[in-house]
Amino acid sequence: MVKIAITGGAGFLGYHLARELSSDHDLTLLDIAPFDPSEYPKNVVCHNADVRDESALRTLLAGHDAVIHAAAALPLWKKQEIRAINVRGTLNVLNAAQRNGIERVVYVSSTAVYGVPDKHPLEETDPVQGVGPYGESKIAAERLCVGHRARGLCVPIIRPKTFIGTGRLGVFQILYDWVQSGKRIPIIGNGNNRYQLLEVDDLIEAIRLAATAPAAQANDTFNVGAARFGTVKEDVGALCAYAKTGARVMPTPALPVKTALRLFEALKLSPLYKWVYGTADKDSFVSTARIEAALGWHARYSNAEALIRSYQWYLDHVHEIAQGTGVTHRLAWDQGILKVFKNWM
Secondary structure, three states: EEEEEEEOOOOOHHHHHHHHHOOEEEEEEEOEEEEEEEHOOOEEEEEOOOOHHHHHHHHHHHHEEEEEEEOOOOOOHHHHHHHHHHHHHHHHHHEEEHHHHOOOEEEEHHHHHHOOOOOOOOOOOOOOOOOOOHHHHHHHHHHHEEEEEEEEEOOEEEEEEOOOOOOHHHHOOOOHHHOOOOOEEEEEOOOOOEEOOOHHHHHHHHHHHHHHHOHHHHHOOEOOOOOOEEEHHHHHHHHHHHHHHOEEEEOOHHHHHHHHHHHHHHOOOOOHHHHHHHHHHOOOOOHHHHHHHHHHOOOOHHHHHHHHHHHHHHHOOOOOOOOOOOOOOOOEEEOHHHHHHOOOO
């Protein structure tokens, strides 16, 4: 049985990784955030640890066969924290792994490294140009991973599209709240662009394969995204149709809406950051041919299926969701000025 350490274990992805991998692997979860033991399988060991603390990592990673590095500061965090956690933290994980003789570190990156390109589908060999501190930090972290490959470490890099699933809140909680309330759902632009998503269970399978496949096949960079997806109008429309609340898609003019959102972001009145609204009216999808050929991975869920599964979980648990807001994917985000617009819809 492979012994795996997972950084970011208290986060949305870490939570799902723990539940899905614990039956086949010994797992140790690390996170700066507190753990709720009742949420995790009994055979999973949890430690509060900061990836910025290399000494702690060296101690806690000892005896493991592989590391899944999923800890990350998200775009709503302070710029200094994003850099320190996403870049320095990644270097610390890589160094601690090598010092402990661990042969493999799976790094969970993001398709945010591609910026806002014109070419689609995006392939792993396309240029990278991150948007904002988060995208830039992911590029820098990937470069560290590639450097450690040259030093003999197997470092699969996974670039997932925006992933959702049971327990996902964050920006998607805003969408689900509006759909449940039967509001018109404003989309930036006419909604005829194709925007690929990813169901978290499909992402977990990609990570599992990257962590366990022979190193010669896994030691590469892989895009991961849904195989079946329509336009934004079609996929959000499918969610509205499923909800049966009267919610419906409402296209909006892209330029003035983006201008307003940029202002609201600068004034800290909106949770929507540049990567979200900057790409919302653009095509955004990747090729998954490389991971399909190398690791035999295939997505099971379409965009619409992923949205509906996540929304149904929200409906089933809305009264259990912790009060208050935060800046992680497992907490609701403060809607800010968007609450005002919700009342008009």
